Amino acid sequence: EIVMTQSPATLSLSPGERATLSCRASQSVSSSLAWYQQKVGQAPRLLIYDASTRATGIPARFSGSGSGTEFTLTISSLQSEDFALYYCQQYHNWPPFTFGGGTKVEIK
Amino acid sequence: QLQLQESGPGLVKPSETLSLTCTVSGGSIISTNHYWGWVRQPPGKGLESIGSVYYSGSTYYNPSLKSRVTMSVDTSKNQFSLKLTSVTAADTAVYYCARHGTPWVTTGFDCWGQGTLVTVSS
Numbered sequence: 416e417i418v419m420t421q422s423p424a425t426l427s428l429s430p431g432e433r434a435t436l437s438c439r440a441s442q443s444v445s446s447s448l449a450w451y452q453q454k455v456g457q458a459p460r461l462l463i464y465d466a467s468t469r470a471t472g473i474p475a476r477f478s479g480s481g482s483g484t485e486f487t488l489t490i491s492s493l494q495s496e497d498f499a500l501y502y503c504q505q506y507h508n509w510p511p512f513t514f515g516g517g518t519k520v521e522i523k
Numbered sequence: 524q525l526q527l528q529e530s531g532p533g534l535v536k537p538s539e540t541l542s543l544t545c546t547v548s549g550g551s552i553i554s555t556n557h558y559w560g561w562v563r564q565p566p567g568k569g570l571e572s573i574g575s576v577y578y579s580g581s582t583y584y585n586p587s588l589k590s591r592v593t594m595s596v597d598t599s600k601n602q603f604s605l606k607l608t609s610v611t612a613a614d615t616a617v618y619y620c621a622r623h624g625t626p627w628v629t630t631g632f633d634c635w636g637q638g639t640l641v642t643v644s645s
Contacts, residue, residue: 416586447629449630449631449632451570451631451632457637458619458621458635458636458637458638459570459619459632459635460635461631461632461633464630464631464633465630468630470631470633502569502570504570504631504632506623506629506630506631509572509583509626509629510572510574510575510583510584510585510586511571511572511574511585511586511587512560512562512572512623512632513572514569514570514571514572515569516569517569
């Protein structure tokens with residue numbers, strides 16, 4: 416099973432700042448990597464797939480990069496609605512799909 | 524647009540079987556481009572993939588749960604289902620149904636149900 420590790424666990428930032436979230440895979444997942452946003456009491460929402468492709472309707476301030484074992488989700492300028500939990504997920508080798516432990520982006 | 528909705532008991536006794544159904548609306552479960560999966564999230568914790576089913580009935584299960592999981596599909600009702608046997612308190616979680624791509628074109632889970640909390644307790 417591929418283990419996904421996210422860092423940091425919590426990111427404290429102010430609106431308008433840039434957020435950089437990291438995700439590391441225990442072995443190469445090529446570009447088979449997705450990012451999700453989850454707000455309290457809601458289901459996850461797909462933001463990015465194939466490491467860098469924005470899902471339908473996702474604003475351009477969200478961008479993904481990386482391949483192999485190292486990946487980054489960048490939010491260029493945080494809006495109030497962006498403060499949430501973020502998960503990465505690999506789909507290179509499944510079952511099972513595996514998720515990272517999550518990064519909480521909170522208001523500083 | 525496509526919508527998924529979970530249904531089933533919110534409380535299950537230890538050692539019994541958890542049974543959930545996901546109803547797909549706004550689209551057909553008969554899709555050559557998609558699998559239909561279950562993901563769970565224990566309270567305050569992260570996401571765990573349980574498994575997936577194709578409209579033909581083909582399945583993939585998480586090896587850690589494989590001995591207890593059965594998934595099926597009912598194309599006449601546009602539904603797919605999850606059964607998890609011999610549950611314990613560790614199976615208490617919000618259970619989501621979600622859609623993803625096929626093994627040859629996978630793009631992550633692009634549509635999710637709202638989730639249903641299942642508590643295992645006597």
